[in-house]
Amino acid sequence: MRAVIVAIGVAFVISLLCTPIAIKVFTRLKAGQPIRAEGPAMHQGKKGTPTMGGVVFILATVIAYVAGHLALTTLPDMQIAQVEPTITALVLLGLMVFSGAVGFIDDFLKVRKRHSGGLNKRGKLAGQILVGAVFGVVALYFPSTMYDAHGNRTNAETVGSTTLSFIRDIPALEIGKIGAVIVIVLVVMAATNGVNLTDGLDGLATGASVMVLAAYGLIAFWQYRHWCADPNYTEAYCYTVRDPLEIALIAGAAAGACVGFLWWNTSPARIFMGDTGALGLGGLIAGMAMSTRTILLLPIIGALFVIITMSVVIQIISFRTTGKRVFRMSPLQHHFELAGWSEVNIVVRFWIIAGIGVAIALGLFYSEFLAAVT
Numbered sequence: 619m620r621a622v623i624v625a626i627g628v629a630f631v632i633s634l635l636c637t638p639i640a641i642k643v644f645t646r647l648k649a650g651q652p653i654r655a656e657g658p659a660m661h662q663g664k665k666g667t668p669t670m671g672g673v674v675f676i677l678a679t680v681i682a683y684v685a686g687h688l689a690l691t692t693l694p695d696m697q698i699a700q701v702e703p704t705i706t707a708l709v710l711l712g713l714m715v716f717s718g719a720v721g722f723i724d725d726f727l728k729v730r731k732r733h734s735g736g737l738n739k740r741g742k743l744a745g746q747i748l749v750g751a752v753f754g755v756v757a758l759y760f761p762s763t764m765y766d767a768h769g770n771r772t773n774a775e776t777v778g779s780t781t782l783s784f785i786r787d788i789p790a791l792e793i794g795k796i797g798a799v800i801v802i803v804l805v806v807m808a809a810t811n812g813v814n815l816t817d818g819l820d821g822l823a824t825g826a827s828v829m830v831l832a833a834y835g836l837i838a839f840w841q842y843r844h845w846c847a848d849p850n851y852t853e854a855y856c857y858t859v860r861d862p863l864e865i866a867l868i869a870g871a872a873a874g875a876c877v878g879f880l881w882w883n884t885s886p887a888r889i890f891m892g893d894t895g896a897l898g899l900g901g902l903i904a905g906m907a908m909s910t911r912t913i914l915l916l917p918i919i920g921a922l923f924v925i926i927t928m929s930v931v932i933q934i935i936s937f938r939t940t941g942k943r944v945f946r947m948s949p950l951q952h953h954f955e956l957a958g959w960s961e962v963n964i965v966v967r968f969w970i971i972a973g974i975g976v977a978i979a980l981g982l983f984y985s986e987f988l989a990a991v992t
Contacts, residue, residue, distance in 0.1 A: 622839065625686030625867045626874035632678040633878025637671065641882065641889045644668035649729045667887060670725045672895020675875035676718045679902075680711055682871035690867070706861035709757045709777045710868050710905040713749065717810055717901025720745035721893030736893070743807070749901065750806030754778065754799035757908060775860040778802060783911040785986040786857065802908055805916065809907075810900030812923030815930055815949045817896040820885035822951060822965045826922050826972040827899045828876045833919050833976045834906040835869035837983055838862045841910065844987070855990040858911070865909050872902055885962050915982065921975025922968055926950050 644650075650666035687703060720742060728736035737745070757778035780798045782791035793801065817823035842862035844855060859865075876899070882888045891899075907916040917924050929950035936944045945953040954964050 619839070621686045621690035621863070622835070622867050622870045624689040625682045625871040628685040629675075629678045629682035629871040629874035630878040632681055633675050633875040634881055635878075636678065637674050637879055637882045637889060640671055640674045641668050644670060644889070649725075652728050652732055664887070667890055669729065669890045669892035670722060670894045671879060671883065671889040672718055672721065672891040672893075672898050675872070675879045675891075675895060676714060676898045678875035678878065679714065679868065679872045682875065683707060683711060683868055686867045686871060690863070704861045704864050705756065705760055706777050706864045706909055707868060709753050710865065710902060710909060712753050712756075713806065713901035713905040714872070714898045716749045716753075717746070717806065718894050718898025720749060721814075721895070721897035724897075725892040725894050746807045746810055746897070747803055750803035750904070751799060753905070754802035754806075757802065758795045758798050775858065777860045778908050779911055782913060784914040785912060785983055787911050801913065802904070805907060805913060806901055806904040808927070809904035809916070809920065809923070810897045812920060812927045813900035813903065814893060814896040816923055816926045816951075817891060818949055818951050819955075819961050819965050820887035821880055821883050822968055823896060823899070824876050824880045824883050824891060825965070825969050827903070828873050828880065829969070829972050829976045830903055830920055830923075831869045831873035831876065831899075831906070833980055834903070834910060835866050835873060836980065837910050837912065838865035838869055838906075840983075840987075842866060855987060860909065862910070865906065868902075869906060872899070885965065912983070915979055918975055918982070919979040921978075922972035925971065929953070 645668050649668055649670055652665070687707075720737070723745070724736035724742060726736070758776055758780065761774035761776045778798055779787050780792060780795055781787045781789060782793060782801070813823055813827060816826060838859075839862070841857040841859050844857055845862055846856035846858045848856070879889075879891065879895075883891065903916070903920065907913045907919075912919075926949045929945060930948045932944050933948035936942055946956040947953055951964050951968065955961065
């Protein structure tokens, strides 16, 4: 627990102190956010606000992971020894960094062209598929090593699973390695686009992501405390996952980094995360669902992202089939803007929705554990 707290604290401090530096640097580089002409009229006042702020909390997460891991190796009373960086960390941080890199290319092209159209849809989609496929293969085909408290090597597990999962793996839903990689790619695409579509109002996606990452941190730490690698727990209620403490450490670091960034990103935002941050967070959240073996629980944990994504899907289908729009504008947050809601009211109320989804998901997770032990 101490290592997780260290990671959270380091990430928060780095993000809080370095974001103002990023604001100055991106302002000097004229890396301002272009605003879509067809978007809400009130957004035109945000034109020129520095973007690509996601670089800050992505770097803060990576640095905080290193700091937390150093603290981890100094603990004499570890439940299970994890003295070396793991493949789990490689997959999770890799998904965050390289998904963020796809977003960075998109942001860079927007800034360079001084236009809201950056990387084209095919290019962004190809980047998401490539990142998901590469790290999906690593997660499924490269089992990492694990050591017990006495330094003895125990059974190796892959980061991902060849079965679909809800609270745990569902043995009846075996899909094989190739099928599992395809599922991981789809989850990466869904999560990155979900966070990206939610990132339309000051602090909205950042605050929602904090809740989701905090939930995964709690889930992973609970799995660590009831880990099948620990001989104190029986198969009846332990969790078969890879490196749950590493997962909790990275989730905590990312949540802490986002909170530090939110200090500057809340309304009125002095910097935007851009696609760099949105795709990076989406990639990490997808990795969290995969590594904690809770893929089918993700739509509940990320309920806000699902609702906003579905508003876009509904709008497109309705307009193409009937010529009519269901919402005044999509994504959903812009519909409420045009309905006269203030930006702060929308953000806070949508955070409440995000919190409800997280609470329901954590309740389901814990109720399954209670059912297993009783």
